[in-house]
Amino acid sequence: MQSATTTDRDSLTSRILPQMTLSKGDETSSTGPPALPSDNLSAEKSAAKRFEVEGNAIITGGGGALGFAALKALLEHGLSGVMIFDVNLTQAQPKIDKLQKEFPACQIHSKRVDITDDLAVAKAVEETGNLLGSVDHLLCFAGVVGCQHALDMTAAEWRRVLDINTTGGFLCAQAVAKQMVQQGHGGSIIFVASISGHRVNWPQPQVAYNVSKSALLTLKSCLAAEWARYGIRVNSLSPGYMDTILNEGEGIAEARKIWADRNPLGRMGTPNELTGTVVLLSSMQATYINGTDIVVDGGQILF
Numbered sequence: 001m002q003s004a005t006t007t008d009r010d011s012l013t014s015r016i017l018p019q020m021t022l023s024k025g026d027e028t029s030s031t032g033p034p035a036l037p038s039d040n041l042s043a044e045k046s047a048a049k050r051f052e053v054e055g056n057a058i059i060t061g062g063g064g065a066l067g068f069a070a071l072k073a074l075l076e077h078g079l080s081g082v083m084i085f086d087v088n089l090t091q092a093q094p095k096i097d098k099l100q101k102e103f104p105a106c107q108i109h110s111k112r113v114d115i116t117d118d119l120a121v122a123k124a125v126e127e128t129g130n131l132l133g134s135v136d137h138l139l140c141f142a143g144v145v146g147c148q149h150a151l152d153m154t155a156a157e158w159r160r161v162l163d164i165n166t167t168g169g170f171l172c173a174q175a176v177a178k179q180m181v182q183q184g185h186g187g188s189i190i191f192v193a194s195i196s197g198h199r200v201n202w203p204q205p206q207v208a209y210n211v212s213k214s215a216l217l218t219l220k221s222c223l224a225a226e227w228a229r230y231g232i233r234v235n236s237l238s239p240g241y242m243d244t245i246l247n248e249g250e251g252i253a254e255a256r257k258i259w260a261d262r263n264p265l266g267r268m269g270t271p272n273e274l275t276g277t278v279v280l281l282s283s284m285q286a287t288y289i290n291g292t293d294i295v296v297d298g299g300q301i302l303f
């Protein structure tokens with residue numbers, strides 16, 4: 001049997017799918033998958049230049065350790081403008097101001113946004129589009145961890161973790177995808193999942209966290225399949241144990257030792273060891289990478 005052509009596939013899709021409610025740009029994208037990105041892969045672009053990151057980004061949790069390291073790396077690779085959404089910018093704002101001085105040609109903005117608030121997210125994404133001229137990348141770093149035994153888990157704590165880590169990611173992706181569809185030239189969305197989405201953490205009990213990250217991996221796959229027709233690539237990365245404030249605090253010293261002992265490289269990772277993957281997925285080198293997850297864990301999940 002012959003495989004379905006693009007036209008067959010689109011006609012099938014339009015019969016089966018409910019009507020999309022996206023307004024501007026939707027009709028132009030409904031005739032088939034987007035063409036290859038203009039001349040960005042042409043021979044005159046050197047291999048190094050293909051790692052350049054074009055356009056503007058929203059980074060949720062950009063005030064945190066991993067999000068901030070990613071932001072700096074993206075600026076080093078050519079990002080034009082950025083808006084950080086973070087619920088707590090108190091510690092981060094002086095670092096953000098310093099970064100603006102290091103990269104005077106880039107626009108670096110931050111906004112206090114709770115990513116679980118759908119109306120606030122939609123408004124903030126629209127404002128960002130108006131301010132920067134476009135939103136071409138979304139990187140979802142905002143997240144929280146919680147360590148409770150399943151038998152002690154309250155409904156409120158379960159909902160808090162899922163709401164921030166999973167629903168918050170969906171709300172940001174949906175608002176940004178609507179903006180990207182209107183812009184008409186696609187974009188890149190990256191969720192920050194975790195090795196916790198792939199397997200159960202040890203020794204800490206983290207049922208809500210693990211479920212939230214596992215759901216994020218499925219969310220990434222679903223959106224990658226749905227939004228490729230708009231030129232939007234959706235991927236995720238799964239860090240292992242990184243040395244950030246998320247993994248500090250009372251009583252965690254023993255766990256840190258266990259994590260390092262069970263890692264083939266014998267140590268936790270640093271925020272900068274994640275940035276290469278962030279740049280790769282955001283760059284023109286990744287135009288055919290869609291719906292995948294990249295584990296950056298020093299081999300933690302091998303043991």
Ligand SMILES: NC(=O)c1ccc[n+]([C@@H]2O[C@H](COP(=O)([O-])OP(=O)(O)OC[C@H]3O[C@@H](n4cnc5c(N)ncnc54)[C@H](O)[C@@H]3O)[C@@H](O)[C@H]2O)c1
Nearest residue numbers: 061063064065066086087114115142143194239242244246
């Ligand atoms: N550090 C690790 O070992 C590790 C490993 C795997 C995955 N991750 C994931 O990476 C991401 C970043 O981790 P990190 O180590 O930088 O942690 P972090 O605590 O330094 O940063 C998280 C940021 O998210 C923000 N945030 C929390 N709730 C929010 C909300 N409702 N709205 C907006 N912002 C909110 C926080 O204010 C903070 O700035 C998280 O999603 C985390 O689950 C971390």
Ligand SMILES: OC[C@@H](O)C(O)[C@H](O)CO
Nearest residue numbers: 145194195196201240241
């Ligand atoms: O699985 C690794 C991370 O997601 C995280 O650092 C850890 O589980 C938090 O305790």
